[in-house]
Amino acid sequence: MDALTVDAGVRDLRAADHLLHSLAAELDLPEGTFGCTHLVRGDRPRVVLSLAVPSRQLLSTVRERLAARAPEVAPGLPDAMGRAVIYPGVTALTGTLTVADVLDRSAITRVAVLGTPTRPSPDTPLMTQDHVRPYWQDGELVLTTMPAVGGTLVPFEVPEPTPCCADH
Incomplete structure (x- = not known):
């Protein structure tokens, strides 16, 4: 490239x-x-x-x-x-997909879960919120996620972040 x-x-x-x-x-x-x-x-x-x-x-x-x-x-x-x-496949990452779907449909090569050393199971549901922003790490495109309700994952970066001190 x-x-x-x-x-x-x-x-x-x-x-x-x-x-x-x-x-x-x-x-x-x-x-x-x-x-x-x-x-x-x-x-x-x-x-x-x-x-x-x-x-x-x-x-x-x-x-x-x-x-x-x-x-x-x-x-x-x-x-x-x-x-x-x-990146290749980004438009296919909408709605709720499994970790395996994310890896199969896009250039993302790894899904990581914040705070855990192990990779999530391929059948773990990931609610994309139609906003999937992976980072390059050691030549790999890695999506960092965090646990959500019901054993699902969500991307660490949210589409509409709340500004710091928004309620002040």
Whole structure:
């Protein structure tokens, strides 16, 4: 896979997700594309995007089209820990599926349960909430989940997080 990093000055994950989906649609990116978010700390905290496409020729076209939009575009990935928003099979991860279904239908290679060292049973139900954001870990796309009611799992990242101190 050939990749590039896009820095559009985005400051939050929701805006970064939206921008990734907009770019993928506008650029008509093929199945097999990975679009990830990466947190950048330091003097100018922000969220940068990475796009990994199946061919060097397509990457060149994507780079040219993005350069016309004026965000900063650089070759390669900003880090190895991207949060995947666009990846093969993501559109099939809706509703409640088994862990085996998630692994069979998508590029996710492992499901982990927060706080437990063992992997969940393949027949464990996972309520996707139509929001499945795995992370790259040691070259694997890993979905971190947490236990929920009735022996089910839910992705650790929720679609509509409550802002800190929302009730104050």
